[in-house]
Amino acid sequence: MAAVVEEVVVTEVDAPVASDVTFRIRRFIPEFDEEPHWEDYTIALYPTDRVLTALDKIKGELDGTLSFRRSCGHGICGSDAMRINGRNRLACKTLVKDLDIKKPITVEAIKGLPLEKDMIVDMEPFFAAYRQVLPFLIPEGHDPTRERLQSAEDRARFDDTTKCILCAACTTSCPVYWTDGQYFGPAAIVAAHRFIFDSRDSGFEQRLEVLNDKEGVWRCRTTFNCTDACPRGIEVTKAIQEVKRALIFRRV
Amino acid sequence: MQTHTFDVIIVGAGGAGMRAALESSGRARTAVLTKLYPTRSHTGAAQGGMCAALANVEEDNWEWHTFDTVKGGDYLVDQDAAEIMCKEAIDAVLDLEKMGLPFNRTPEGRIDQRRFGGHTRNHGEAAVRRSCYAADRTGHMILQTLYQNCIKAEVEFFNEFYVLDLLLNEDSGEPVAAGVVAYELATGEIHIFKAKSIVFATGGYGKVWKTTSNAHTLTGDGMGIIWRKGLPLEDMEFYQFHPTGLAGLGVLLTEGARGEGGILRNATGERFMERYAPTIKDLAPRDMIARAMVQEVREGRGGGPNKDYVFLDLTHLPAEQVESKLPDITEFSRTYLGVDPITELVPVFPTAHYAMGGVPTNVETEVLRDNDHVVRGLYAAGEVACVSVHGANRLGTNSLLDINVFGRRAGIAAAEYATSVDHVELPGDPQGATIALVEQMRSATGNERVAVLRKELQETMDMNAQVYRTEVTLKQALGDVQELKSRYANVSIQDKGTRYNTDLLEAIELGFLLDLAEVTVVSALERKESRGGHAREDYPNRDDVNFMRHTMAYKSTDVSGEGYVRLDYKPVNVTRYEPMERKY
Numbered sequence: 034m035a036a037v038v039e040e041v042v043v044t045e046v047d048a049p050v051a052s053d054v055t056f057r058i059r060r061f062i063p064e065f066d067e068e069p070h071w072e073d074y075t076i077a078l079y080p081t082d083r084v085l086t087a088l089d090k091i092k093g094e095l096d097g098t099l100s101f102r103r104s105c106g107h108g109i110c111g112s113d114a115m116r117i118n119g120r121n122r123l124a125c126k127t128l129v130k131d132l133d134i135k136k137p138i139t140v141e142a143i144k145g146l147p148l149e150k151d152m153i154v155d156m157e158p159f160f161a162a163y164r165q166v167l168p169f170l171i172p173e174g175h176d177p178t179r180e181r182l183q184s185a186e187d188r189a190r191f192d193d194t195t196k197c198i199l200c201a202a203c204t205t206s207c208p209v210y211w212t213d214g215q216y217f218g219p220a221a222i223v224a225a226h227r228f229i230f231d232s233r234d235s236g237f238e239q240r241l242e243v244l245n246d247k248e249g250v251w252r253c254r255t256t257f258n259c260t261d262a263c264p265r266g267i268e269v270t271k272a273i274q275e276v277k278r279a280l281i282f283r284r285v
Numbered sequence: 286m287q288t289h290t291f292d293v294i295i296v297g298a299g300g301a302g303m304r305a306a307l308e309s310s311g312r313a314r315t316a317v318l319t320k321l322y323p324t325r326s327h328t329g330a331a332q333g334g335m336c337a338a339l340a341n342v343e344e345d346n347w348e349w350h351t352f353d354t355v356k357g358g359d360y361l362v363d364q365d366a367a368e369i370m371c372k373e374a375i376d377a378v379l380d381l382e383k384m385g386l387p388f389n390r391t392p393e394g395r396i397d398q399r400r401f402g403g404h405t406r407n408h409g410e411a412a413v414r415r416s417c418y419a420a421d422r423t424g425h426m427i428l429q430t431l432y433q434n435c436i437k438a439e440v441e442f443f444n445e446f447y448v449l450d451l452l453l454n455e456d457s458g459e460p461v462a463a464g465v466v467a468y469e470l471a472t473g474e475i476h477i478f479k480a481k482s483i484v485f486a487t488g489g490y491g492k493v494w495k496t497t498s499n500a501h502t503l504t505g506d507g508m509g510i511i512w513r514k515g516l517p518l519e520d521m522e523f524y525q526f527h528p529t530g531l532a533g534l535g536v537l538l539t540e541g542a543r544g545e546g547g548i549l550r551n552a553t554g555e556r557f558m559e560r561y562a563p564t565i566k567d568l569a570p571r572d573m574i575a576r577a578m579v580q581e582v583r584e585g586r587g588g589g590p591n592k593d594y595v596f597l598d599l600t601h602l603p604a605e606q607v608e609s610k611l612p613d614i615t616e617f618s619r620t621y622l623g624v625d626p627i628t629e630l631v632p633v634f635p636t637a638h639y640a641m642g643g644v645p646t647n648v649e650t651e652v653l654r655d656n657d658h659v660v661r662g663l664y665a666a667g668e669v670a671c672v673s674v675h676g677a678n679r680l681g682t683n684s685l686l687d688i689n690v691f692g693r694r695a696g697i698a699a700a701e702y703a704t705s706v707d708h709v710e711l712p713g714d715p716q717g718a719t720i721a722l723v724e725q726m727r728s729a730t731g732n733e734r735v736a737v738l739r740k741e742l743q744e745t746m747d748m749n750a751q752v753y754r755t756e757v758t759l760k761q762a763l764g765d766v767q768e769l770k771s772r773y774a775n776v777s778i779q780d781k782g783t784r785y786n787t788d789l790l791e792a793i794e795l796g797f798l799l800d801l802a803e804v805t806v807v808s809a810l811e812r813k814e815s816r817g818g819h820a821r822e823d824y825p826n827r828d829d830v831n832f833m834r835h836t837m838a839y840k841s842t843d844v845s846g847e848g849y850v851r852l853d854y855k856p857v858n859v860t861r862y863e864p865m866e867r868k869y
Binding site for chain 1: 321322324325326327329330378379382383384385387388389390391392393394395396419420422425426429433434436437471500501502536537613616617620621622623734735736737778779780782783784785786787788
């Protein structure tokens with residue numbers, strides 16, 4: 034009865050070994066610090082531990098004042114975007130084994146949003162930009178009794194941009210966003226893409242007005258930082274290019 | 286301190302809270318308070334789908350869905366509530382589609398449906414395609430779609446506001462909702478929100494256990510607040526352990542993987558579910574599969590260096606099917622275990638997942654204060670609530686359904702009540718208890734640390750109150766929890782500041798976890814039978830004569846002033862289906 038598994042690889046896991054890892058964290062507590070400063074913390078970690086695990090351990094065992102946001106712990110809620118070794122990543126999706134632990138691992142808040150405390154930034158400007166692009170379905174006519182029909186191909190057209198978790202890793206890796214307080218940044222354009230390329234949506238003209246603004250999509254200089262930063266693997270720059278093309282040709 | 290006045294306050298911005306807000310905000314002045322940002326809520330982690338008998342791909346109807354829900358819940362389900370949920374499921378899915386949710390589609394362009402555990406054709410004949418889905422991120426798409434529609438409807442949110450107390454007053458000798466007290470994370474300021482109706486949609490408490498699919502933030506605050514008010518919690522012994530957590534980590538791998546054809550195997554390669562559930566095998570309900578997995582490991586057929594897990598096998602499925610229908614779990618497995626599901630078996634083991642129990646409500650989502658009476662103006666929906674549509678074991682996908690059906694009902698009921706009454710007076714010193722709680726914690730000088738106590742709590746609960754329980758293990762857990770509660774009195778924190786003091790809030794959250802762990806264990810000790818998610822090795826059979834009833838737990842004080850958990854019981858509402866032996 035028992036089926037025998039043939040030609041299937043079972044990864045044998047060796048007993049893991051913990052080693053000391055040093056984190057160099059950019060600390061800022063507005064009630065005490067005039068300026069941010071770096072502090073080192075050394076803790077024992079397994080190679081499969083996440084950076085988030087490290088931060089939790091530092092907070093729990095060494096310094097309870099260390100402050101950061103986190104929730105799901107596995108890359109789906111978007112709370113813990115931060116700069117790890119100079120690159121925007123989610124702390125819960127970055128494993129110790131993928132970092133060089135021979136030197137300190139630097140951790141700091143994402144850039145371009147007002148720094149509130151340690152790794153916590155004010156997210157309101159980010160969500161305000163998101164709201165600007167009308168990130169909701171704008172259908173035409175009355176709702177049908179049953180579901181609207183949509184072909185699998187039409188559904189696939191905007192699949193990539195539905196993955197966005199609004200973590201802000203893309204937007205806060207964008208050099209234009211850092212220097213220009215008005216540009217609404219890649220994440221908002223990803224949200225616009227998700228609706229512009231949805232066959233059920235009729236809000237193109239309304240969104241066009243927002244996106245075509247001088248602070249809109251045309252500020253993008255195609256540096257691909259956003260695509261590299263996206264923890265969900267969304268081709269952000271490609272999505273922005275598709276939105277630009279749709280604006281030029283006035284159609285999807 | 287600030288005081289705000291609204292008609293309706295919704296606490297929590299996950300699926301249930303935002304679905305409620307969409308109904309309520311058009312009818313009454315509404316605010317949503319969340320301790321996170323709405324899109325961080327754990328609804329977003331749900332993967333596999335939302336069941337509704339749309340019959341888009343094969344014959345189906347809501348009555349079959351109701352039967353499956355009742356049987357899946359091991360007959361502890363209140364059948365009138367299950368019937369409402371399964372009937373309203375169809376519109377709930379269609380509403381989401383109309384709001385813009387990008388469901389996967391059939392070749393005809395309709396919403397596609399796939400198989401899921403315990404969902405069957407014609408009362409158990411075979412697995413049925415009932416789950417409507419968006420790849421393996423259905424919860425993410427529900428959360429995003431609801432948030433987007435809240436933006437469209439200009440719903441008012443208070444983000445990172447931790448509700449720490451519920452304000453009740455008395456009217457004609459009855460408790461009535463008056464407001465809530467919240468702590469603003471950014472500033473440390475206390476806010477009073479006066480309201481006519483209050484909806485609790487605060488989710489579960491999975492962080493009581495160590496191995497869990499739950500977010501760090503699922504600390505049962507809503508249940509804990511209601512508990513401390515002396516209001517009951519129902520069926521807390523029934524907690525679901527999802528079979529397929531990534532081994533050692535607990536990260537969820539959807540049951541949809543088995544819906545797509547995935548198979549569970551032990552270390553010998555055997556498809557062991559054929560022995561435990563010969564008809565629907567790997568698509569049996571979660572409680573049965575979790576027990577089977579633990580059994581395989583106990584009998585020495587586990588895999589890995591410690592033989593402490595089994596395997597999820599997707600290797601026989603076409604790579605493109607896995608990549609397109611299950612992209613997220615494929616990535617989780619690669620990222621966290623370094624295992625590629627396309628070519629390798631994925632190590633899996635049960636992970637604490639979902640509270641079937643919670644704040645008792647009726648089908649209108651009104652919160653019960655005993656078996657027969659409600660607290661006027663107080664509502665609950667989603668995982669925090671116990672309607673009870675899930676009974677002793679929730680079927681996969683029925684949680685996303687629950688939040689949509691009962692979230693909607695809560696929003697309508699709360700708004701309609703609010704438009705029919707005036708605000709009640711706040712009780713005297715409304716913010717006093719909250720300020721005392723916060724200031725006591727901020728100024729405490731004890732030598733216990735939050736992280737240490739939390740770890741010990743989670744370890745004893747994993748060891749002693751998980752898939753299998755006995756009187757001995759539960760008594761051990763209870764002793765440990767009570768000792769931790771006394772040590773909690775000596776907890777102190779390092780962050781004494783007012784801005785973004787997460788140290789303080791983690792300490793307060795631990796207090797809720799400890800309370801809820803105690804209620805869970807006490808309820809479990811007294812249920813001397815095995816039913817659904819509650820498996821007692823010392824009482825291996827279901828006992829309908831003595832235990833076909835809901836547990837109602839109350840926070841009480843004995844004559845000497847000692848606090849204890851008092852248990853009472855509530856009958857199960859049986860309409861169509863008499864209890865039968867549960868075979869699959």
